[in-house]
Amino acid sequence: MLFAVLSGFLLATVAPWLHRLFGRHSGWALGALPLGLFMYFGSFLPEIQQNGPLVIDYPWVPGLEIRLSFLVDGLSLLFAMLISGIGFFIISYAGRYLESHRDLARFYVLILAFMASMLGLVLSNNLIALFVFWELTSITSYLLIGFNHEDEDARKAALQGLFVTVGGGLALLAGLVMLGMVAGSYELSEILTQGEWLQAHPWYLPIVLLIVLGAFTKSAQVPFHFWLPNAMAAPTPVSAYLHSATMVKAGVYLLARCYPGLGGTQTWLFLLGVFGAITMLTGIVMAVRSTGIKRVLAYSTVMALGTMTMLIGLGTEKAILAAMVFLLAHALYKAALFLLAGVLDHGAGCKDFLQTGGLRRAMPISTLIAALAALSLAGVLPLFGFIAKELLFEATLQAPRWAWLFAFAAWSAAILVVAVAAIVGIRPWYGAPVQTPIPAHEAPPAMLLGPAVLALLGVFFGLFPWVIAYGLLEPAASSVYGQPISLPLALWHGFNLPLLMSVLSLVLGLLVYRYWDQLRAQTALLDQWVRFGPERGYEAAMQAMVRVAHWQTALLQNGYLRYYLMATLLSTVVLLLAALALNASAVQFYFDLSGVMLHEYVILAVLLAATVMAVTTRSRLGAVASLGAVGFGVALIYVLFSAPDVGITQILVETLTVILLVLVLFRLPRFLGLTSTALRVRDALIALTVGGTITLLMLSTISTHYFDSISSYFIENSQPEGYGRNIVNVILVDFRALDTLGEIFVLALAAVGVYAMIKLRADRLKKGES
Amino acid sequence: MAFVVGGLYAAAIYMILRRSIVKLVIGLVLLSNAANLLIFTLADMSRGAPPLVPLGALQPAGAVADPLAQALILTAIVIGFGVLAFAVVLIHRAYEVVGVDDMDKMKDTDT
Numbered sequence A: 001m002l003f004a005v006l007s008g009f010l011l012a013t014v015a016p017w018l019h020r021l022f023g024r025h026s027g028w029a030l031g032a033l034p035l036g037l038f039m040y041f042g043s044f045l046p047e048i049q050q051n052g053p054l055v056i057d058y059p060w061v062p063g064l065e066i067r068l069s070f071l072v073d074g075l076s077l078l079f080a081m082l083i084s085g086i087g088f089f090i091i092s093y094a095g096r097y098l099e100s101h102r103d104l105a106r107f108y109v110l111i112l113a114f115m116a117s118m119l120g121l122v123l124s125n126n127l128i129a130l131f132v133f134w135e136l137t138s139i140t141s142y143l144l145i146g147f148n149h150e151d152e153d154a155r156k157a158a159l160q161g162l163f164v165t166v167g168g169g170l171a172l173l174a175g176l177v178m179l180g181m182v183a184g185s186y187e188l189s190e191i192l193t194q195g196e197w198l199q200a201h202p203w204y205l206p207i208v209l210l211i212v213l214g215a216f217t218k219s220a221q222v223p224f225h226f227w228l229p230n231a232m233a234a235p236t237p238v239s240a241y242l243h244s245a246t247m248v249k250a251g252v253y254l255l256a257r258c259y260p261g262l263g264g265t266q267t268w269l270f271l272l273g274v275f276g277a278i279t280m281l282t283g284i285v286m287a288v289r290s291t292g293i294k295r296v297l298a299y300s301t302v303m304a305l306g307t308m309t310m311l312i313g314l315g316t317e318k319a320i321l322a323a324m325v326f327l328l329a330h331a332l333y334k335a336a337l338f339l340l341a342g343v344l345d346h347g348a349g350c351k352d353f354l355q356t357g358g359l360r361r362a363m364p365i366s367t368l369i370a371a372l373a374a375l376s377l378a379g380v381l382p383l384f385g386f387i388a389k390e391l392l393f394e395a396t397l398q399a400p401r402w403a404w405l406f407a408f409a410a411w412s413a414a415i416l417v418v419a420v421a422a423i424v425g426i427r428p429w430y431g432a433p434v435q436t437p438i439p440a441h442e443a444p445p446a447m448l449l450g451p452a453v454l455a456l457l458g459v460f461f462g463l464f465p466w467v468i469a470y471g472l473l474e475p476a477a478s479s480v481y482g483q484p485i486s487l488p489l490a491l492w493h494g495f496n497l498p499l500l501m502s503v504l505s506l507v508l509g510l511l512v513y514r515y516w517d518q519l520r521a522q523t524a525l526l527d528q529w530v531r532f533g534p535e536r537g538y539e540a541a542m543q544a545m546v547r548v549a550h551w552q553t554a555l556l557q558n559g560y561l562r563y564y565l566m567a568t569l570l571s572t573v574v575l576l577l578a579a580l581a582l583n584a585s586a587v588q589f590y591f592d593l594s595g596v597m598l599h600e601y602v603i604l605a606v607l608l609a610a611t612v613m614a615v616t617t618r619s620r621l622g623a624v625a626s627l628g629a630v631g632f633g634v635a636l637i638y639v640l641f642s643a644p645d646v647g648i649t650q651i652l653v654e655t656l657t658v659i660l661l662v663l664v665l666f667r668l669p670r671f672l673g674l675t676s677t678a679l680r681v682r683d684a685l686i687a688l689t690v691g692g693t694i695t696l697l698m699l700s701t702i703s704t705h706y707f708d709s710i711s712s713y714f715i716e717n718s719q720p721e722g723y724g725r726n727i728v729n730v731i732l733v734d735f736r737a738l739d740t741l742g743e744i745f746v747l748a749l750a751a752v753g754v755y756a757m758i759k760l761r762a763d764r765l766k767k768g769e770s
Numbered sequence B: 001m002a003f004v005v006g007g008l009y010a011a012a013i014y015m016i017l018r019r020s021i022v023k024l025v026i027g028l029v030l031l032s033n034a035a036n037l038l039i040f041t042l043a044d045m046s047r048g049a050p051p052l053v054p055l056g057a058l059q060p061a062g063a064v065a066d067p068l069a070q071a072l073i074l075t076a077i078v079i080g081f082g083v084l085a086f087a088v089v090l091i092h093r094a095y096e097v098v099g100v101d102d103m104d105k106m107k108d109t110d111t
Helices: A002-042 A045-051 A074-097 A104-123 A127-145 A152-183 A188-200 A204-218 A227-233 A236-244 A247-262 A266-289 A293-314 A317-348 A364-378 A384-397 A403-425 A445-463 A465-481 A497-514 A516-522 A525-530 A534-556 A561-582 A598-616 A620-640 A644-665 A677-701 A711-722 A727-735 A737-769 B002-016 B021-042 B067-098
Strands: A054-061 A066-072
Touching: A002 A066, A002 A074, A002 A104, A045 A054, A045 A074, A045 A465, A066 A074, A066 A104, A066 A127, A066 A188, A074 A104, A074 A236, A074 A247, A074 A317, A074 A445, A074 A465, A104 A127, A104 A236, A104 A247, A127 A152, A127 A188, A127 A204, A127 A227, A127 A236, A127 A247, A152 A188, A152 A204, A152 A227, A152 A247, A152 A534, A188 A204, A188 A247, A204 A247, A204 A266, A227 A236, A227 A293, A236 A247, A236 A293, A236 A317, A247 A293, A247 A317, A247 A465, A266 A293, A266 A403, A266 A516, A293 A317, A293 A384, A293 A403, A317 A364, A317 A384, A317 A445, A317 A465, A364 A384, A364 A403, A364 A445, A384 A403, A384 A445, A384 A497, A403 A497, A445 A465, A497 A516, A561 A677, A561 B002, A598 A620, A598 B002, A598 B021, A620 A644, A620 B021, A644 A727, A644 B021, A644 B067, A677 B002, A677 B021, A711 A727, A711 B067, A727 A737, A727 B067, A737 B067, B002 B021, B021 B067
Parallel strands: none
Antiparallel strands: A054 A066
């Protein structure tokens, strides 16, 4: 199982070489993997039918309780088979569709990685692993949407999709971590059995809100729906894949997956039901309003996602089953239609429905496939879409609350869906032939195979629904619902209310199609309103972010060393003083002057005076001289307080420093009065504050020892182990010899640097002279 | 002692905040002295007890000053000198190339 999930990533890494090896047949060659995976996942079906869900476990980060475990049940298998099955058609199709594209190899890498991420997402049993795969799909889809990266629209759309989905992903992560904390486990198979405990917990509401937010952004629910139609900037095979089986269905998957643990409450019903219904209506209205082929399909995907969200929100046995049936039906016809949109683009150069018409003669097979897929979309007897539609009506009519409202919304949407189906299935193919940008011709077999098989499956499942119902849909619905569901699917449900609604929607939908052009003109006002929609909000937010970034950069990265220092120092001081003030009772200031001798006072006074002199003098030589005085004063302190070695070193170094400064300083300019008095006072205040804080700190910590110094070890072992009587020496050259080696390196490096800079100048001068 | 270290820190920071790059160097020297003294003071100060082992003995007689802090400071002094030498020559070079001593002006001359 681990290998099956990761095989997509593995193949992605070698895809460019395989592409070179197989040339134009690489689509078929690489498509073999999804096909194999499809069969592999299919082989699990009988087993889980008999033994129930299967958990396959690999340790990953044992310390953090993150396991790479996979949950194989009806729901994950349904998704996994859709992903791999449609993936096969997409990859083989893309092999021809993007044949002449120079970045085809890159496309293979991305789409395979994307497929593997999706598989990991739907199969993960661990919340953290699920989240990692979730983000991987966001990132790979970003790269796929922006595949034509030289196109600015594509880049913008990709970024938009990324921001929206990753923003939701952040909410999701918070929700998942809270869920894991409440449930006491990060394994889905353990969490989902604790539904009652979860729903009674005070954190239930935030958890649901956060997870639903993540799912809504991914699945393009209102008000996050705007990124999906924009994502149409991607190449057609990508759109087909993202829309039919994968990316956007990830949110639906998550909601379905969480249903046993979180679903069934009023909150759940309200959130998912209402937002789903609104999304459904918004999506389909926008679809009818659009004319671009892919845009119409994209908005109808928004509608389908809304429908599924609503059905999962309703949460009845029937609604869950309807959601699963609808999911499968939608995946089949939507993939077929998107691939056909690519065929239209490829074979006739059309990207807009207004440019098309009468292509039936030039592209007979495409016409047939389009008709089948569109009939399934419209939900016409005897196609699979009809069953989905009947179940949808039944489920909404039996909704636990607001049943009539949901049913009416579903029915209104269905009318417009019929109109969209007619636009897609009739408009390009029938009627008077229109001059197309390139002479219309039928697409090659590799591009027709996918849509043909998918459309025929729609017919087949419609005629023989029990084939798929028993093997795949019932286990899937059961694992969502939490208990076995067995509802025989049948094409014919008898004369009842749903059938009446279905027929009425067909008639009204065709009427809408008949007056499509007038309708669009009439509702042009809507476009004005849409411009103020959530996309506007997104753009405003992005601009605000850029402005804040500018302002912040200007403020913090201003290029003045002293402002950086001031910020650092002052925040340190404030934090330290605050800590001191808060713990005032525990702090003892150690202040004892009794043991200080007179000559020590003199040295300290000289030291301070020299410091003041070094700071205030306007003469460079004076400054250097006082600096030397400070250094020798410090050396005296070392000598007086039992550190002869340090003292000797200090004296040597101080001498060298003074010589060096004297040598170099006189090649540098005189001190200039660069700053005003006010600034000097401000800087002096800052400096005094820092110095004062250090003093306070020293007074308070000087008597504090949290643990024994390791010095005692060095003192005891210096002679026995290191054979040296000068302990400081032994530490430097024996116990801490590596540190000393590092020190020597630093010095050598500095020496090389100094030498190089002086040498460089000498050469330059020589050249200038000659 | 604490007051001296605090004073040294204050002076060093004041110098570092100046615009003249030569003053920055002086500030650095003061700062390294201040830091060394800080470490030295925080390890217990004791008079006339250098960390030496008498001839022929295995342990020092009686308590001695903390040798670890001294070793640290010794290293720090030498490194501080290396850094200083490098900085001084670097500044000298920069001054030759750029021709200004004012850090605010150097900021804009990186072309």
